[in-house]
Amino acid sequence: MPRAGLTVERVVAAAADLADEVGFDGVTLSALARRFGVKDASLYSHVRSLRDLRSRMALLAGAEMIDRIAVAVAGRSGKEALVAFAGAYREYALAHPGRYAATQIRVDQSLVADSPALRRTAEITYGMLRAYDLDEPDLTDAVRLLRAAFHGYCALEAGGGFGAPRDVQQSWDRAVDALHVTLEQWPRTKERGD
Amino acid sequence: MPRAGLTVERVVAAAADLADEVGFDGVTLSALARRFGVKDASLYSHVRSLRDLRSRMALLAGAEMIDRIAVAVAGRSGKEALVAFAGAYREYALAHPGRYAATQIRVDQSLVADSPALRRTAEITYGMLRAYDLDEPDLTDAVRLLRAAFHGYCALEAGGGFGAPRDVQQSWDRAVDALHVTLEQWPRTKERGD
DNA sequence: GGCTCTAACCTAAAGCCCCTAGGAAGAGCG
DNA sequence: CGCTCTTCCTAGGGGCTTTAGGTTAGAGCC
Secondary structure (H helix, E strand, O other): OOOOOOOHHHHHHHHHHHHHHHOHHHOOHHHHHHHHOOOHHHHHHOOOOHHHHHHHHHHHHHHHHHHHHHHHHOOOOHHHHHHHHHHHHHHHHHHOHHHHHHHOOOOOHHHHOOOHHHHHHHHHHHHHOHHHOOOOOHHHHHHHHHHHHHHHHHHHHHOOOOOOOOOHHHHHHHHHHHHHHHHHOOOOOOOOOO | OOOOOOOHHHHHHHHHHHHHHHOHHHOOHHHHHHHHOOOHHHHHHOOOOHHHHHHHHHHHHHHHHHHHHHHHHOOOOHHHHHHHHHHHHHHHHHHOHHHHHHHOOOOOHHHHOOOHHHHHHHHHHHHHOHHHOOOOOHHHHHHHHHHHHHHHHHHHHHOOOOOOOOOHHHHHHHHHHHHHHHHHOOOOOOOOOO
């Protein structure tokens, strides 16, 4: 009987593909084993548990996503960078709903420690805001708002939360325009205030 | 053998409490039955399926939430209303994480049809923005951005997504301030443009 | 080609969950 | 009291996760 030739990488990649097809919650070790033509228990040689598999999917998707974003923002700054970042973000989230959902779970700290993707994400995000010339704590506050807006938008859109007939792409472009204004007009923390 | 005296309402309410305790995904018909001292199958007299239960939880939570928000914004307008809306929103999401998660699922259209909560939510949301004097399609775009920002913020915060040492409450207050500015400075659609 | 050894993969089984079908027993009503 | 409706039950099928333990394919080495 020939072997399927599984490795952690192949298992996680297949899980990510499956997630995009049937949704993050539809990724089950049984379904994955079925796809490989293998018994459920066999996957435990490559992955510690379902939780472990999900964490690995999250890291994979997070790394993929920040790579796309990095390419998009390269060589741009200010509003151009913001638009590119936002576009790449939403594009990834919509093209890979299962992978994107994976990026939103809480990940085992043991795995997260040696993942450069997170540091990269922070670097690129803060770098994108350089042109707006914000100092801490405003910078962190702005990053949080941006992340929230981007994530919330994609989550609501993917979940069918936008019922109005208004075209979502146009709405999104407007939202990004508005966020650009927000960053320019950011209500800065006063020297000794608050 | 004394009866537990279940009704749809009691079952759904208990499910919502359970969700706040163990998380939305932890709400299982088995766990719920255990809590009532009843067998799993008994719950099917009150609820069609797990999916049905979840949909009902979503409607319950949605109604509760918009009630809190309505109280908060009553008698306020402009920035005051925005701050009150935002505060009530986040407070509910953090105090009732399971219920809040329920509000984000896709709900069976059959149940949603006769729920006044959704219409109420739209009315209150659009009403809150009246002072900013936006016309369509800007109004819808602004509502979408606000919903996205609020939801994204609560989702990220509840999911432990904010790692920086910066206090989240202060960050949130700042974000709401910034969104107020965003609404005031909204990049309006030109008469015949775009 | 044989040998060894480390995987990769298997069977078996326990435990939890969803859901259906059909039966029994409370509670209210005539 | 007897009727009926609903609540709750037992029984059972099927899916998923996970552990424990046994085989065997296949790479590397003589």
